[in-house]
Amino acid sequence: MEDWLPDAKNSLRSNGFAITRGLIDEDEWIVPLWLDLCSLAQLCAQRRGVVSTPPGGSSLQEMNQWLMLLFKQDRRICADLYDAAKQMPSFLRLAISGLFEEIYSKLIDTSMVGVGENSYGIRFDLPSEEKFRSHWHQEYAYNPQSPNLLVFWVPLVIMEPDMGSVELLEGSHNLGCIRHEALPEYSHKSGLYKTGMRFADDYEKQFEKVIPRTKPGDLVILDSRTVHQSGVNRSKKLRVTMQVRYFGFDNEQAVKDGWPSKPSNFFDYDVGGKK
Numbered sequence: 001m002e003d004w005l006p007d008a009k010n011s012l013r014s015n016g017f018a019i020t021r022g023l024i025d026e027d028e029w030i031v032p033l034w035l036d037l038c039s040l041a042q043l044c045a046q047r048r049g050v051v052s053t054p055p056g057g058s059s060l061q062e063m064n065q066w067l068m069l070l071f072k073q074d075r076r077i078c079a080d081l082y083d084a085a086k087q088m089p090s091f092l093r094l095a096i097s098g099l100f101e102e103i104y105s106k107l108i109d110t111s112m113v114g115v116g117e118n119s120y121g122i123r124f125d126l127p128s129e130e131k132f133r134s135h136w137h138q139e140y141a142y143n144p145q146s147p148n149l150l151v152f153w154v155p156l157v158i159m160e161p162d163m164g165s166v167e168l169l170e171g172s173h174n175l176g177c178i179r180h181e182a183l184p185e186y187s188h189k190s191g192l193y194k195t196g197m198r199f200a201d202d203y204e205k206q207f208e209k210v211i212p213r214t215k216p217g218d219l220v221i222l223d224s225r226t227v228h229q230s231g232v233n234r235s236k237k238l239r240v241t242m243q244v245r246y247f248g249f250d251n252e253q254a255v256k257d258g259w260p261s262k263p264s265n266f267f268d269y270d271v272g273g274k275k
Contacts, residue, residue, distance in 0.1 A: 020220075036090045121242070247259070
């Protein structure tokens with residue numbers, strides 16, 4: 001497992017992110033998660049009065065296509081599944097797995113590993129849907145438990161070029177922590193999506209943008225200060241990804257701050273952006 005470690009550490013230090021290949025066993029972790037997703041989606045559909053039978057096999061592509069058709073029938077099914085999926089044991093087993101804990105602890109050199117409250121989930125991004133798209137931001141603004149927080153970004157589908165993979169600004173972690181606030185251009189969005197960084201376009205011009213091509217089994221690891229966003233899904237397919245945030249309890253600043261789990265604890269604003 002540790003063959004990837006030196007390169008990942010160097011990449012995190014230099015670029016603010018690391019891209020690893022095949023660290024997550026697809027048959028052990030990804031397929032069971034997808035099967036449970038489809039079973040749960042069927043119940044969410046039933047709740048909304050929609051009758052549909054999931055595919056009988058374990059093809060990720062077929063299951064993804066079926067979910068897409070289901071969401072098209074009633075968008076509320078997607079919202080229901082987003083909330084419910086966080087409670088699936090197959091999801092939680094990977095999110096707080098010994099595998100992820102070991103990866104984080106080796107990267108940060110700590111045995112005091114934490115997972116932020118409400119800092120994990122599965123995203124379902126429909127084609128051309130802008131309202132819930134994550135724009136340029138730093139993770140520390142929304143998960144300020146510790147400066148050494150890392151995001152584990154897990155593709156649950158093959159990230160084709162037009163699906164809008166995560167977009168990373170290489171080296172932007174060297175900017176340090178940037179204040180996020182409610183911005184007029186995001187007023188049409190909901191919750192924390194209303195907040196962002198001023199002058200984000202300037203950062204995009206300052207740093208090279210990297211858009212990793214990944215597939216199930218791969219893992220993208222982000223420094224909490226790396227500026228990143230979700231790309232625009234211009235395909236006709238559903239983009240499904242998983243995110244988990246890990247941090248170290250024993251970071252000096254984290255101990256001083258008391259591992260705050262809410263953005264307002266760090267930036268003094270609520271989800272509506274009120275200071």
